[in-house]
Amino acid sequence: MxxxxxxxxxxxxxxxxxxxxxxxxxxxxxxxxxxxxxxxxxxxxxxxxxxEFGANILITPQQNGLSMNYGGISLGGVNFDQKEIRESDLALISTIRNSRNISAVAPKVVGAVEVDRHQVLLVGVQFDKELKLKQWWNVFGKAPERGDELLLGSEAARVLNVMSGDTIDIKGEKFKVSGILDQTGSQDDSLIFSQLPVAQRLLHKEGRLSFVEVAALCSGCPIGDMVLQIAEKLPAAKVSAIQQVVEGxxxxxxxxxxxxxxxxxxxxxxxxxxxxxxxxxxxxxxxxxxxxxxxxxxxxxxxxxxxxxxxxxxxxxxxxxxxxxxxxxxxxxxxxxxxxxxxxxxxxxxxxxxxxxxxxxxxxxxxxxxxxxxxxxxxxxxxxxx
Structure with missing residues (x-):
């Protein structure tokens, strides 16, 4: 057997x-x-x-300033020696050691403009990068594809009383509203978005950026190391990590x-x-x-x-x-x-x-x-x- x-x-x-x-x-x-x-x-x-969470590294201009207090009351402050982020410096971000962990680099320029006697913020973006960064956006209509098209936040569209397909005037130029954002509950609701070169021209900030968002949120990404690496490449900028929620x-x-x-x-x-x-x-x-x-x-x-x-x-x-x-x-x-x-x-x-x-x-x-x-x-x- x-x-x-x-x-x-x-x-x-x-x-x-x-x-x-x-x-x-x-x-x-x-x-x-x-x-x-x-x-x-x-x-x-x-x-x-x-x-999908969005940017977790924020690049802003480096600036020095002094605040003034008198009798315990803040009287504001004075900024001096404010540096700017140059658009040409963005190429340096792709040269860091952990560049493979970067999924999107979204530059922005921001400034106030007057539209129909309302003061609103105009934000110039690269829409292909912005849409990749903010995958939660729901656009009624379509994202701008040409320089004469705009994307409006829900609150901005309500205040200006416009809809997709309408035309608005900014500094004597006509722009078509190609889409309106669904309510996000963030500051995006009150903004007007345009192509980056158009906003730079309207705001007289050619070649300059207000801030840059970097999406590098992936499992195991060395965010702290990446912040230091970007800071080394951009010494004139302040590089910060936005990762408290993720770390928790x-x-x-x-x-x-x-x-x-x-x-x-x-x-x-x-x-x-x-x-x-x-x-x-x-x-x-x-x-x-x-x-x-x-x-x-x-x-x-x-x-x-x-x-x-x-x-x-x-x-x-x-x-x-x-x-x-x-x-x-x-x-x-x-x-x-x-x-x-x-x-x-x-x-x-x-x-x-x-x-x-x-x-x-x-x-x-x-x-x-x-x-x-x-x-x-x-x-x-x-x-x-x-």
Whole structure:
């Protein structure tokens, strides 16, 4: 009789005990898979939202100033030695070491203009970069494609009483309103957007920029290093990181990841203990059977292979069922753990292979001592029980 047939027959004869062992491993593997999958899915969702979040590095002109206070009352201040960002300096940003982490560089020029006796802010942008940076924008109409087209915020359109297709006058020039932004709840609602060269000409700021937004929000991007690298390239500018919200979410995720690892360690220990107790009990129940095997010529290695093969079969079955149960649990828990309903469950082949491998390793490790114990049984002592 072949050794694997003996192992399979033993599993069939001891269905209840093996079912208990399998369920114990399934619960452990499912818990680990659920925690790891939730962590991976939330990390992926945060990475995706980071890319849509907008600028996280702001480049503004460097300026020096003095504030004046008298009797505890602020009397304002005086700015002097104010430097400007030159549009030609933008090319230097692409030369930093971490330039591959930059997804968009959006330069802007800002100034006040009068439209129909209303003072409004005109912002010159590069619309291809701006739309990539602000993916939450919803434009009624279309984004400007020509120099004589404008995009208005919802509040600016309301104050000026214009709609898409209307024409407005700015400093004696006619511009067509090609689109209107849906309400964003930000300062964008009160702005008028035009092509960057047009705004620079109207505001007499040719070749100059008011500030630059850089989008580099990606999972694992070294934002602090990038700020220093850009500051080295643009010494006349002030470079700041806007990442408090992102850092908070990443810290929360890191805490959840550590909790997952701690829980996984506990589950691994409990799973190994269940396997050990169950297999040790099985060996004690089969003392006579093992003694017969030894008496008819089975070697110690044969006895160990029989028991370890049983454990491996249970481990494979528990790994498959545990992975399926874990993914099902993660799918149910993910909407409650993450923000929004568009979070995608991450199906990772590494997690599947890892769950199967971990289940088999746990089963083998928990069965190793019982197998050694069984192989060392004295056949004469075992046969006395007959």
């Amino acid at each position: 072949k050794l694997h047939n003996i192992s399979f027959n033993n599993l069939r004869r001891r269905k209840t005990k093996m079912a208990f062992l399998t369920i114990g491993l399934v619960v452990g593997i499912a818990t680990i898979v659920t925690l790891v999958t939730l962590t991976n899915s939330m990390s992926s969702d945060i990475g995706r939202k980071m890319d 979410r990443l810290k929360t995720l890191d805490q959840f990841r550590r909790f997952s690892y701690a829980m996984a360690g506990v589950v691994v220990f409990i799973g190994s203990l269940i396997v050990f107790v169950t297999m040790m009990g099985s060996v004690n129940e089969r003392t006579t059977e093992i003694g017969v095997f030894r008496a008819i010529g089975f070697r110690k290695s044969h006895i160990m292979r029989i028991i370890l093969l049983e454990a491996a079969v249970v481990g494979v079955l528990a790994g498959v069922l545990g992975y399926a149960a874990g993914m099902g649990g993660a799918k149910l828990a993910l909407p409650m753990m993450a923000e929004g309903k568009q979070v995608q469950l991450v199906w990772d082949g590494v997690v599947a292979a890892g769950s199967l491998g971990l289940s088999v390793v746990l089963a083998l490790l928990g069965s190793l001592y019982p197998a050694l114990h069984a192989s060392k049984l004295d056949p004469t002592e075992a046969l006395r029980a007959l």
